[in-house]
Amino acid sequence: MESVLDAIAEPYGFSTRASLTPIGEGHINRTWLLRDGERRAVVQQLNTQVFRDTRALTDNALVVERHLLDKRRRGDYSLEVLLQLPCSRGRYLHGPAEDIRVLAYFPDSESIQVLENPLQAELAARAFADFAAALADLEAAALRTILPDFLNLQKRFEQFEVACRVDVVGRVAQCRAAIAFCQAQTPLLQAWRAMVAHLPLRVCHNDCKVNNLLFDAGTGAPLAVIDLDTCWAGHLMTDFGDLVRTCCSPEAEDSVNLARVTAREDIFAALARGYSSSLAGTITQAERQSLALGAEVCCFMQGMRFLTDHLGGDSYFGVGHPGHNLERAKNQFQLYRSLVSQRDALARYFD
Numbered sequence: 001m002e003s004v005l006d007a008i009a010e011p012y013g014f015s016t017r018a019s020l021t022p023i024g025e026g027h028i029n030r031t032w033l034l035r036d037g038e039r040r041a042v043v044q045q046l047n048t049q050v051f052r053d054t055r056a057l058t059d060n061a062l063v064v065e066r067h068l069l070d071k072r073r074r075g076d077y078s079l080e081v082l083l084q085l086p087c088s089r090g091r092y093l094h095g096p097a098e099d100i101r102v103l104a105y106f107p108d109s110e111s112i113q114v115l116e117n118p119l120q121a122e123l124a125a126r127a128f129a130d131f132a133a134a135l136a137d138l139e140a141a142a143l144r145t146i147l148p149d150f151l152n153l154q155k156r157f158e159q160f161e162v163a164c165r166v167d168v169v170g171r172v173a174q175c176r177a178a179i180a181f182c183q184a185q186t187p188l189l190q191a192w193r194a195m196v197a198h199l200p201l202r203v204c205h206n207d208c209k210v211n212n213l214l215f216d217a218g219t220g221a222p223l224a225v226i227d228l229d230t231c232w233a234g235h236l237m238t239d240f241g242d243l244v245r246t247c248c249s250p251e252a253e254d255s256v257n258l259a260r261v262t263a264r265e266d267i268f269a270a271l272a273r274g275y276s277s278s279l280a281g282t283i284t285q286a287e288r289q290s291l292a293l294g295a296e297v298c299c300f301m302q303g304m305r306f307l308t309d310h311l312g313g314d315s316y317f318g319v320g321h322p323g324h325n326l327e328r329a330k331n332q333f334q335l336y337r338s339l340v341s342q343r344d345a346l347a348r349y350f351d
């Protein structure tokens with residue numbers, strides 16, 4: 001942490017006595033709130049195992065920021081824009097590995113881990129939909145796809161199968177049931193393949209977890225979409241899907257209280273309402289019809305990614321304790337099952 005502060009103190013004129021307090025719930029990068037007298041900023045250390053090209057990442061985020069700022073100036077986007085802050089010499093990346101960056105801090109903001117009511121869901125969906133609508137006229141080619149096949153269910157299946165075959169840390173034997181469950185989901189893969197063939201690629205957030213939205217702590221209104229690291233060409237199907245994945249359950253993503261992990265229909269309905277209304281002029285009919293499937297795909301795919309990482313020795317997602325990724329996987333599979341069991345009822349919200 002000292003080296004993090006060392007890397008930015010001089011370029012930004014921060015005192016070496018500034019404090020860094022961990023914030024956020026991200027599984028990949030490390031994030032701190034910097035306090036230096038009255039000054040506040042967010043400091044991040046990028047995970048260069050995942051994001052090898054931190055310059056490309058920065059360039060992408062700058063393109064998105066500028067586009068959103070332009071929209072905001074013209075009155076076409078009302079949320080705040082998360083800004084990367086350059087140092088006095090105009091540099092965004094610091095430290096020998098060019099993996100440290102400084103972001104603007106929004107005072108009196110908070111993120112929500114587990115939603116309490118449908119109003120929060122509707123507001124969150126509107127915010128992410130407003131974000132997508134504001135980026136609808138940005139050419140997808142303006143952004144580099146830094147992690148190819150990031151939300152490609154076929155590729156995620158392949159990675160899972162490799163992890164089962166290699167069994168690098170000998171965990172396959174303890175995960176037979178979860179593995180068999182994944183292997184039985186090929187009909188979902190077929191449905192996904194058939195659906196994506198009809199969907200336009202557009203600039204997406206690609207990580208629409210509800211905790212990637214800041215709310216105003218006083219009013220509860222959405223304030224800013226954050227974590228722009230995966231903004232590149234994608235499908236609205238999986239953006240909406242990630243919202244369902246992270247909003248609908250009354251339990252956190254890693255809760256082991258599986259009896260309580262269900263997709264709440266009132267929350268789903270509010271998400272569908274909010275997303276549809278803000279994207280009404282933008283979304284195609286095929287995209288609209290893909291959203292409910294996107295929810296199933298995201299919950300299952302995330303569960304399979306967690307299981308793959310468990311089998312691979314927890315090398316990708318940060319874990320708090322042994323078995324954490326397996327717990328997360330079981331949680332996500334449970335949520336997926338809940339969605340599947342309500343499939344017909346949920347699809348009606350997109351009639």
Ligand code: GN1
Pocket residue numbers: 025026027028029050207209227230253302
């Ligand atoms: C990771 O870093 P974070 O927490 O924003 C992951 C997402 C997953 C998510 C699961 C680059 O996001 O794809 O959906 O964890 N990001 C990357 O909570 O892999």
Ligand code: MG
Pocket residue numbers: 026207227229230
């Ligand atoms: Mg992220």
